[in-house]
Amino acid sequence: MAPLRGLSVLVATLPSLAWAVCPETSPPYLGVAVSTCCAALASYFPDSTFARDNSQSSTYYREKTAFWSATEWLDPTCVFLPSSTDEVSIAVSIFSEEGCPFAIRGGGHSAIRGAANIDNGILVSMKRIRDITMSPDNSTVTIGMGLTWSEVYPAIEPLGYMVVGGRFATVGTGLALGAGFSFFANSHGLAIDNVAGHRVVLGNGTVVDTDAEHHPELYWALKGTSNNFGVVTHLTLQTVPHRGMYGGRVTYPPSVLPQLKRLTYQYQVETAERDIDTHVLPSYVYDGATNTTYGFSPIVYNQAVDALPESLQPWLDVEHDNSTIKSNSYVDLAEELVAGFPDGLVQTHFTFTVYPNESYLSYILDKWVEFCSSISHIEGLTGLQTVMPISTLAIEKSGINNPLGLDRAEPGRPLTVFYLGLQFNNVEDIDEVFPAWGVFIRTMEAEAKLQDLLFPYIMLPYSDGTQQAIASYGERNVKRLQEVQERYDPDLVFQRLVTGGQKIPLNPPS
Incomplete structure (x- = not known):
């Protein structure tokens, strides 16, 4: 148009x-x-x-x-x-x-x-753009950007298919414009690498459909850059044939954190690499009301079985308070995972990426508990630390398909993405919490740098506003993104008028 x-x-x-x-x-x-x-x-x-x-x-x-x-x-x-x-x-x-x-x-x-x-x-x-259309051969599904994953999954899962989408029910489909971890991360890579096409409104109102053959440069550029090129109204996602899954979440008492640290490291460097049908989201929750930290981990096997495989059994062998592991559906698990994390509170999160290292994983958890305890008086305080692997398979796919720059990783080494988040009740507490939070985060990054573990990638969906996520993709990819921007948004509409969120750097990479 x-x-x-x-x-x-x-x-x-x-x-x-x-x-x-x-x-x-x-x-x-x-x-x-x-x-x-x-x-x-x-x-x-x-x-x-x-x-x-x-x-x-x-x-x-x-x-x-x-x-x-x-x-x-x-x-x-x-x-x-x-x-x-x-x-x-x-x-x-x-x-x-x-x-x-x-x-x-x-x-x-x-x-x-x-x-x-x-x-x-x-x-x-975009909440009214909610249509869902399967392709005639069911190899792809096109979804409106007003949907959440809890609305996408019930439409396709009963048909025997899934998509590489979000793990939490209330998250929107915009996740597949930023990066996107999923239940299928080890076998299929990031969500953006499973996008078959976009429908996007450019800055002059023109509507463009992208895929590997049509506007291939824009198709590549949209995988990890959010709102920088246009308003994406629909995504076409590759489907994953699905016959069933087995999984749920397991809650662990504070006393077993040392065992969980070890399991978390082993999952990053061994299980996620060798058994690609597994998915674990090692998570640690700080409860300000009790000043305690406990484990909370979704554990999934992406096959129709009636028990966890041997590779995941250690997560159940550790003492735990509760387990919902069973023959399950992805939509039910996605709904379960958001329970207890309400909307409308003050939220802040931060992310950075490292090469997995057992001593550093232990260090950051200890320091995180120490930091959260120092602000335990903040009303409604809850903290969340999650530790997510980008497998070598996902890194290989990423280097071909998107501008994130993960192909800069050392050959044969997976990566670990940290998500560090806080929530609390009152905006009046921001002035106390946020500055201390920023100091803590930068201290954790500095320690990773000192140990030669820090990798220069910032995952956009988990980033803080003070971080430069797209600049972290590397000089070569930033330059290419700027060239795509010059072609598809020459008037810089999505820099001048859509100023929020992570933006492509305007200056030439130095």
Whole structure:
């Protein structure tokens, strides 16, 4: 679809008082433009455009607070809920011509302020783009970007198929634009490497379909760069034939943390490499209410069996408080894993990557428990540390298929991605927690650097706003991304108007 023209003339004839921007909060150079865009949207899509209305029953309020983390509760001028790619195309044409800042919300599962919401701009929520279509031969499925994985899995799992998607029910499909660990990570690699195509609205409103043969450079570039090239409205994912799975989650008491450290290391360097149908997410939960840390690990075997294989049995041999391991479904397990982790609290997370090392895995867990204990007085404090392997198989696939730069890893060595997260109740505690959190994280990275373990990759979906995830992909790949950007977004719409989240560096790599 070609971009729209003459919008200023059109909007001049529309009533705009209802879209007036609050003068106390809006920069004067943006207020008129944003009001113009909201009025134009309301003219085209009166049932899908919602003016600022902070009554808690309003659609506007529900959408601006429909985020995993309260750090994303911002104050857009209006909210737009498109129902199709064509509607997104019209909206982006309006934004581009009038210079209106906007944000794109999929599942809303980022903790980075402004990554998927905006103050005094337009929030585009994809929640109404929810279609799911299997290909005639069932080799792929095309899904709308308003879906979460808990909505995708029930549509395809009963048919005998799965996709390389998220492990937590409430996470959105935007995970497959950033990287994406899954239950199938050891056998199929990252989610982005199992994307067969994208439907994307470019900065001038043009709609493009990408795959390995059509717009191959954009297809490559979209695998790990989130919102930098356009508004992706649909993903086409390769399917994985599925006959059943066996798994659940196991909860461990604090007394067995030493055994879990050993199992975590063995899983990273041995089990994940040798038995690719396994999936373990070694996790450690800090409970501020009791000032204790316990183990919490999803454990999955991706085959239709009635017991865990020998390679996973050690996780059950360790003393544990509870196990839900059984013949299971992926959707039920995904729902189970999000229980107890509610939306709307203050969330922060950070990630970095190392070569797996047993002493360092032990060190970071000990220091993490020590840090969490130092702020245990924060109301509602919960901490989460997870330790995730990128297997050598996944690294090999990544080097061919995406710009992450994992092919810089030493041959034959897997990688370990740390997720470190905190949640607590009150935004008033941010000023105390976040600075100390930043010092702790950088200390952990520095120790990894001193031990010659730190690998220069930052996984975008788990990154903090202070991190430069895309810059971490390496000079060669950043340069190539900039070249793709020059071709597909020459006016830098998704740098100038969509400023939130992780962005492609503007300067040439040094």
